[in-house]
Amino acid sequence: MAIRKIREYGDEVLEAVCRPVTKMTPHTRELIEDMFDTMYDANGVGLAAPQVGVLRRICVIDVTGEDPYVLINPRIVETSGEQTGNEGCLSVPNKTGVVTRPSYVKVIAQNIDMEEFELEGTELLARAICHETDHLDGIVYVTKVEGELHDVRALEMEEEEDQEEEE
Numbered sequence: 001m002a003i004r005k006i007r008e009y010g011d012e013v014l015e016a017v018c019r020p021v022t023k024m025t026p027h028t029r030e031l032i033e034d035m036f037d038t039m040y041d042a043n044g045v046g047l048a049a050p051q052v053g054v055l056r057r058i059c060v061i062d063v064t065g066e067d068p069y070v071l072i073n074p075r076i077v078e079t080s081g082e083q084t085g086n087e088g089c090l091s092v093p094n095k096t097g098v099v100t101r102p103s104y105v106k107v108i109a110q111n112i113d114m115e116e117f118e119l120e121g122t123e124l125l126a127r128a129i130c131h132e133t134d135h136l137d138g139i140v141y142v143t144k145v146e147g148e149l150h151d152v153r154a155l156e157m158e159e160e161e162d163q164e165e166e167e
Contacts, residue, residue, distance in 0.1 A: 001034060001037050002034050003038050003041050004034050004037075004038045005052065006047075006052060006090050006091060007050070007051055007052065007053055007091055008091050008092070009089075009091050009140055009142060011091075013053050013055065014050055014051070014091055014138065014140055015138045015140075017138050018048075018049060018050055018055045018057045018136045018137075019055055019057065020057050021057055021058060021072050021073055021110070021114075024113065028056070028058070029112065031049065032058060032112060034052070035049065035052060035058070035059075035060045036060050036062075036068060039060055039090070042090050045061065045062060045063045045124070046059060046061040046062075046128040046132045047060050047090060047132070048133075048135030048136055049136075050135055051090060051091050057072065057136045058071070058072050058136075059071050059132035059133065059135065060132075061129065061132060063124045063125050069119060071107065071109040071110075071129070071132070071133075072109055072110040072111065072112070074107045074108070074129070074136070075107065075108050075109070076105055076106070076107050076129065076133055077106050077107065078104075078106035079104060079105050080103070081103030081104050082100055082101075082102065083102070083103040083123065083127065084098060084099070084100040084101075085098065085099070086099075087099040087101075087127065087131065087141050089140065089141050091135075091140065092140065092141070092142055092149070094151060094153055095142075095149045095150065095151065096149070096150050096152050097141070097147065097148070098145060098146045099127075099141055099144045099145055100144075101126065103122060103126055104120070104122050105121050105125075105126040106118060106120045107120075107121075107129050107133070
């Protein structure tokens with residue numbers, strides 16, 4: 001298990017469409033373990049294989065810290081509702097932007113044993129599924145941002161100043 005380098009926006013690999021995974025190999029299992037290690041190390045809730053330079057249709061998601069998912073060859077088959085909120089990305093460090101996504105998503109994927117399963121998600125899980133599957137098609141969230149990207153550090157400083165004023 002290892003921490004891999006996260007590719008940043010502007011890297012051509014993030015704009016490429018990933019190839020399907022046709023069989024599970026020891027190399028692919030190691031990649032998935034490394035992806036979880038890398039995601040947790042960076043305090044993320046999701047990570048797609050192209051973000052670590054591998055053009056395969058694999059993403060890992062853990063929005064609760066207790067319920068990790070491996071999605072291999074995911075296909076979103078149903079969406080409904082709408083949610084608009086701030087979104088960030090490990091490949092676009094220290095930035096956030098407002099993005100509208102479905103509030104409910106159903107995805108069909110394969111697990112680490114290449115067995116097909118269905119996953120339904122709402123709110124943050126729905127957002128993460130959409131965000132990570134976009135990566136597999138070469139789409140980075142900044143292309144969906146409504147308005148401007150904001151610097152996370154500047155927003156954190158504003159919140160700290162507001163708290164100090166209240167005290």
